[in-house]
Amino acid sequence: MISFYAPASIGNFCVGFDSLGAALAPISGELLGDVVNVKAAEQDTFVCSGPYADKLPGEAHENLAYQCLVHFREHVAPSMPSVYLELEKRLPIGSGLGSSACSVVATFAALNEFAQTNLSQIELIELMADFEAKVSGARHYDNITPCYLGGLQLTADLVPNKALSVPVDSDWYYVAAYPGFALNTAKARSVLPKQRSSSEAIEFAQRLSSFCLLMQTEQFDLALSLMKDDMAEPYRHALIAGFTQAKTALPKLGAELVSISGAGPTLFTICKTKQAAEQCQAWLNEYYINEHGFSHICKLDHKGTRAISQGE
Ligand SMILES: Nc1ncnc2c1ncn2[C@@H]1O[C@H](COP(=O)(O)OP(=O)(O)OP(=O)(O)O)[C@@H](O)[C@H]1O
Numbered sequence: 001m002i003s004f005y006a007p008a009s010i011g012n013f014c015v016g017f018d019s020l021g022a023a024l025a026p027i028s029g030e031l032l033g034d035v036v037n038v039k040a041a042e043q044d045t046f047v048c049s050g051p052y053a054d055k056l057p058g059e060a061h062e063n064l065a066y067q068c069l070v071h072f073r074e075h076v077a078p079s080m081p082s083v084y085l086e087l088e089k090r091l092p093i094g095s096g097l098g099s100s101a102c103s104v105v106a107t108f109a110a111l112n113e114f115a116q117t118n119l120s121q122i123e124l125i126e127l128m129a130d131f132e133a134k135v136s137g138a139r140h141y142d143n144i145t146p147c148y149l150g151g152l153q154l155t156a157d158l159v160p161n162k163a164l165s166v167p168v169d170s171d172w173y174y175v176a177a178y179p180g181f182a183l184n185t186a187k188a189r190s191v192l193p194k195q196r197s198s199s200e201a202i203e204f205a206q207r208l209s210s211f212c213l214l215m216q217t218e219q220f221d222l223a224l225s226l227m228k229d230d231m232a233e234p235y236r237h238a239l240i241a242g243f244t245q246a247k248t249a250l251p252k253l254g255a256e257l258v259s260i261s262g263a264g265p266t267l268f269t270i271c272k273t274k275q276a277a278e279q280c281q282a283w284l285n286e287y288y289i290n291e292h293g294f295s296h297i298c299k300l301d302h303k304g305t306r307a308i309s310q311g312e
């Protein structure tokens with residue numbers, strides 16, 4: 001049996017709508033992402049298990065992981081032996097944590113290893129983005145590439161090799177809080193303006209390029225001071241109960257930034273100390289999340305998708 005783990009990710013990373021994303025690693029050591037197990041079998045068999053399996057459609061053909069298997073067999077490795085493929089669905093659906101990306105990335109990475117197809121990195125990323133696009137309403141890479149490669153990635157079709165790794169301040173803590181209800185990505189995209197003015201486009205480009213150059217030259221505090229989301233937050237905050245209150249309360253507890261993770265409803269903070277992160281987490285646990293939600297204090301996951309031994 002081979003097992004692959006794919007980590008949760010923060011799409012947009014505040015200043016990089018559809019273009020910047022970061023993979024998350026809880027400091028508790030807990031796995032926050034999906035796991036895919038593959039082994040040889042007499043006939044192709046698909047099983048969906050894990051805490052969020054019952055939130056997915058019951059039919060295998062409606063599950064992205066199974067669709068990835070069918071595509072892989074038909075178009076990538078027709079001579080691959082039959083497999084038992086199990087998706088351990090460990091991330092909630094419509095969370096803003098890149099849940100569908102996790103399933104797609106873990107499945108293709110596991111199948112690529114099992115069948116020894118040795119697809120190039122760019123071939124794999126394109127394949128993964130095709131499937132993520134099926135459910136999210138648009139083709140974007142900002143969950144796929146951080147989930148696959150780890151770290152913070154500037155990522156788009158016109159970026160060389162689809163992704164450029166951006167250095168980060170290793171002192172930063174990220175508190176990710178999933179409030180316990182789903183927000184469909186396609187719905188969260190439908191509230192965004194279809195067109196932007198030239199001044200908005202220019203400011204977006206200025207902010208994102210300055211942020212990346214400042215991070216590249218390790219001027220992390222200046223980069224942090226530029227973090228503002230004019231592209232999505234003004235239109236999406238109303239879809240996320242409690243977000244506005246969190247945005248007011250958390251800076252008083254030490255958050256340097258409060259922003260929406262991906263399409264929401266997960267929010268994330270950046271804090272410079274563990275103590276501030278713990279204070280933010282305590283507030284979020286009390287006021288932001290319901291009985292189905294959770295929060296984690298995280299660092300970035302620099303390993304990305306990887307083989308794990310059973311029981312890790
Ligand atoms: N393995 C899977 N993982 C996640 N979603 C799946 C999977 N298979 C099918 N789906 C469907 O894809 C859709 C995913 O919706 P959506 O893009 O909002 O979720 P998401 O990927 O969790 O979002 P986000 O990227 O914000 O975390 C849902 O309708 C879900 O039922």
Ligand SMILES: N[C@@H](CCO)C(=O)O
Nearest residue numbers: 011012018185262263
């Ligand atoms: N960049 C995407 C991420 C979706 O998780 C969006 O904000 O719609």
